[in-house]
Amino acid sequence: MDSGKKSVFRCFALITQLGLHIMVPTALCVALGVLIDRRFGTYWVIPLLFLGMLAGGRNAYRLAMSAARADSRNESGKTAPPSGEQSDEEDESDEG
Numbered sequence: 001m002d003s004g005k006k007s008v009f010r011c012f013a014l015i016t017q018l019g020l021h022i023m024v025p026t027a028l029c030v031a032l033g034v035l036i037d038r039r040f041g042t043y044w045v046i047p048l049l050f051l052g053m054l055a056g057g058r059n060a061y062r063l064a065m066s067a068a069r070a071d072s073r074n075e076s077g078k079t080a081p082p083s084g085e086q087s088d089e090e091d092e093s094d095e096g
Helices: 003-040 045-075 088-095
Strands: none
């Protein structure tokens, strides 16, 4: 497979992951709010909706920054660590 097709598939996968990282926490928080509302007769859907959107936005931001760092490493000639693993540089920055 040539480099252009790999790039298109990589971008498509990133867009799909971004959407899922936003949708899943939002949907879970809304479902939890609905369950709480039905059980106790309260109104928690709206606050939990905002909480889910904030959590999804944070997840999407971290994913986008991770992808941007990996792209900049690839452009500078370094190889990116396998998915889910951190490089030594990231481990040192997390400790401080």
